[in-house]
Amino acid sequence: MNARDEILARIQRSFPAVPRSSAEDHAAIPRNYVQTSSLDPEARLELFEERLRDYGTEVYRCAPAQLPETIALAMSSAGVGRLLVANEVSEGWLPTMAGVSFAHDSELSYEDLDKSEGILTTCAVAIALTGTIILRHSRDGRRALTLIPDYHLCIVRAGQVVETVPEAIRSIEAPATSPLTTISGPSATADIEMTRIKGVHGPRRLGVILVLA
Amino acid sequence: MTVRVGDAAKAPDFESAAKPLLQNTQLRHNVRHATDVIRAKRAAVVDEMPDWEALREAGRRIKEHTLRHLDVYLQQFEEKCTAAGGKVHWARDADEASRITLDIIKSHGEKEVIKVKTMTSDEIRLNRALEAAGITPYETDLAELIVQLGNDLPSHIVAPALHRNRMEVREIFMRKMGLKELGDTPEDLTEQARRYLRERFLSVNVGISGANFAIAETGSICVVESEGNGRMCTSLPRLLISLIGIEKVIPRFNDLEVFLQLLPRSGTGERMNPYNSIWTGVSPGDGPQEFHAVLIDNGRTTVLADAESRETLHCIRCGMCLNICPVYRQTGGHAYGSTYSGPIGAILTPQLQSMQHSRSLPYASSLCGACYEVCPVKINIPEILIHLRAKIVERGESPFSERVGMKAAGFALSDGRRLAFAESFGRFAQWFFERDGKLHNLPGILAGWTEYRDMPALPKESFRDWWAKRKKGGPG
Numbered sequence: 001m002n003a004r005d006e007i008l009a010r011i012q013r014s015f016p017a018v019p020r021s022s023a024e025d026h027a028a029i030p031r032n033y034v035q036t037s038s039l040d041p042e043a044r045l046e047l048f049e050e051r052l053r054d055y056g057t058e059v060y061r062c063a064p065a066q067l068p069e070t071i072a073l074a075m076s077s078a079g080v081g082r083l084l085v086a087n088e089v090s091e092g093w094l095p096t097m098a099g100v101s102f103a104h105d106s107e108l109s110y111e112d113l114d115k116s117e118g119i120l121t122t123c124a125v126a127i128a129l130t131g132t133i134i135l136r137h138s139r140d141g142r143r144a145l146t147l148i149p150d151y152h153l154c155i156v157r158a159g160q161v162v163e164t165v166p167e168a169i170r171s172i173e174a175p176a177t178s179p180l181t182t183i184s185g186p187s188a189t190a191d192i193e194m195t196r197i198k199g200v201h202g203p204r205r206l207g208v209i210l211v212l213a
Numbered sequence: 214m215t216v217r218v219g220d221a222a223k224a225p226d227f228e229s230a231a232k233p234l235l236q237n238t239q240l241r242h243n244v245r246h247a248t249d250v251i252r253a254k255r256a257a258v259v260d261e262m263p264d265w266e267a268l269r270e271a272g273r274r275i276k277e278h279t280l281r282h283l284d285v286y287l288q289q290f291e292e293k294c295t296a297a298g299g300k301v302h303w304a305r306d307a308d309e310a311s312r313i314t315l316d317i318i319k320s321h322g323e324k325e326v327i328k329v330k331t332m333t334s335d336e337i338r339l340n341r342a343l344e345a346a347g348i349t350p351y352e353t354d355l356a357e358l359i360v361q362l363g364n365d366l367p368s369h370i371v372a373p374a375l376h377r378n379r380m381e382v383r384e385i386f387m388r389k390m391g392l393k394e395l396g397d398t399p400e401d402l403t404e405q406a407r408r409y410l411r412e413r414f415l416s417v418n419v420g421i422s423g424a425n426f427a428i429a430e431t432g433s434i435c436v437v438e439s440e441g442n443g444r445m446c447t448s449l450p451r452l453l454i455s456l457i458g459i460e461k462v463i464p465r466f467n468d469l470e471v472f473l474q475l476l477p478r479s480g481t482g483e484r485m486n487p488y489n490s491i492w493t494g495v496s497p498g499d500g501p502q503e504f505h506a507v508l509i510d511n512g513r514t515t516v517l518a519d520a521e522s523r524e525t526l527h528c529i530r531c532g533m534c535l536n537i538c539p540v541y542r543q544t545g546g547h548a549y550g551s552t553y554s555g556p557i558g559a560i561l562t563p564q565l566q567s568m569q570h571s572r573s574l575p576y577a578s579s580l581c582g583a584c585y586e587v588c589p590v591k592i593n594i595p596e597i598l599i600h601l602r603a604k605i606v607e608r609g610e611s612p613f614s615e616r617v618g619m620k621a622a623g624f625a626l627s628d629g630r631r632l633a634f635a636e637s638f639g640r641f642a643q644w645f646f647e648r649d650g651k652l653h654n655l656p657g658i659l660a661g662w663t664e665y666r667d668m669p670a671l672p673k674e675s676f677r678d679w680w681a682k683r684k685k686g687g688p689g
Contacts, residue, residue, distance in 0.1 A: 010514035176431035202441020
């Protein structure tokens with residue numbers, strides 16, 4: 001017998017009589033945990049900001065019309081002059097002023113990404129309770145873009161912020177069709193004496209611009 | 214079949230392994246400090262969740278459900294992963310899993326691999342197999358790097374180098390990386406790890422990962438981490454191999470909504486860990502263009518066969534039972550002689566090996582129950598410990614001292630006069646060993662009670678004596 005059949009047979013021997021189908025059985029699992037929002041929209045955004053800052057994320061708020069100047073502000077405060085731009089970011093959002101410049105991802109090599117200063121992306125959904133942004137890479141840029149450069153600036157529309165983890169997970173349609181990354185603050189470790197160090201291999205600085213619709 | 218759990222089959226019993234560790238005050242200090250910090254962080258982020266108990270119950274029920282339909286879900290995972298361009302392999306034991314992994318790497322002629330922390334890899338001793346085949350594995354999780362460079366073994370399932378302090382890490386890094394100078398703050402050491410690994414992340418063609426969750430519905434893998442090394446290993450190399458214990462499968466993508474709350478809050482005391490990577494097979498133009506999932510049994514179906522203890526397989530490897538355990542906190546992880554230490558290791562290790570090895574581990578517990586209380590998926594570890602002890606006794610394999618002790622206790626406790634005699638004999642005999650109300654240096658099989666801790670002496674008067682003397686109906 002091959003390994004696959006042997007393992008499956010051993011599992012089946014442990015459960016000689018399974019009473020109902022896996023789908024019916026799965027539907028019967030009690031889920032009494034919180035699955036919906038309890039905060040009003042403004043309180044939700046405030047919680048999101050607080051949780052982001054708690055991880056050491058730089059947070060900006062702006063109206064859609066102020067997006068270009070807010071991007072410029074975030075860049076100058078991070079000391080970054082040139083950003084790569086994931087394809088979902090529209091040209092009209094980008095500031096056109098001296099000292100800042102942008103380049104769209106053109107299949108740059110890892111070495112080139114390593115030399116770049118940072119990356120500007122959108123996200124798919126964000127979670128207030130945990131200060132999390134979720135990237136859906138088919139739209140928010142290939143994975144290396146938000147990983148190798150040392151600075152990641154992410155544009156989050158206020159309408160994309162949900163309160164709880166279940167709301168965010170359920171909002172992701174056809175999850176199997178694109179890689180997903182959830183990001184909660186800059187990379188970090190606590191492996192040496194449990195002291196939390198911000199900034200290891202992933203971007204050491206993370207900025208979020210919250211755009212109020 | 215050669216089920217292997219690290220080198221547990223050759224490890225000394227817990228009691229002998231613990232003795233030298235208990236003399237190591239530096240190690241005990243490091244372990245105590247680290248576990249204190251994680252416990253405090255975990256308590257804060259669990260207390261703020263009004264629905265924590267409901268999440269734990271859902272987590273337990275999902276895991277229980279998954280095991281009941283494990284054959285269905287594994288086949289579904291295989292089908293979906295394959296449809297997305299992945300290749301699924303099945304391995305009966307550690308050697309088969311290592312062989313499959315080696316064959317894939319060799320077929321590409323590669324000589325180096327980057328690895329994101331996977332306890333499954335430690336379990337099957339993959340690094341040893343890789344090195345024997347002339348392939349260099351680079352551990353990239355900071356703690357695993359410290360363990361690898363220090364020729365050490367992991368002592369904790371979440372923070373494997375928790376037994377090391379910053380000065381020890383500095384010394385290992387300077388020696389192994391050939392440095393003349395290096396600061397001793399955690400920041401300096403982390404920065405050095407980043408420099409050391411950066412080039413390897415960008416150039417090595419093969420990545421190896423474990424899986425926190427394998428999603429049957431979509432064929433996706435989820436890897437939970439903090440440093441970004443997991444993202445590097447799973448999204449930059451051309452070829453990716455994931456080692457997956459068969460119990461890591463979960464039914465639906467939406468079930469992540471439970472586990473992505475339970476795991477970070479329990480594991481590292483964070484509301485959410487910095488990064489979760491989720492991918493499905495191969496994505497054109499993004500990340501590895503060849504993906505292999507190796508589904509590993511290595512004793513898990515043996516654990517599954519025992520209805521009374523199969524919930525051991527619910528474990529999501531958060532490590533909180535280690536942090537809370539009064540035994541682990543004294544000895545650290547190495548005393549357990551296994552990849553999996555602490556309370557979960559004490560039940561998982563012997564069961565994976567059909568109770569043939571590591572039989573001292575079910576006794577490495579005071580049965581206080583703290584592990585059960587903090588377990589995010591409600592594994593009743595104390596009950597399973599007792600169940601495993603019973604199995605050992607039934608097979609006549611319990612320690613000699615325990616058999617003698619139990620015989621003696623059975624004899625004395627079955628008759629009031631014998632108990633009274635035993636008590637007064639004890640009060641007489643302890644006179645030789647008592648100092649300041651504590652017993653010291655008890656002889657023979659009783660020695661373990663006084664060697665590393667205080668044992669209170671028997672009081673001058675027993676309850677039975679007091680009861681007999683008291684005035685009937687009086688205040689006592």
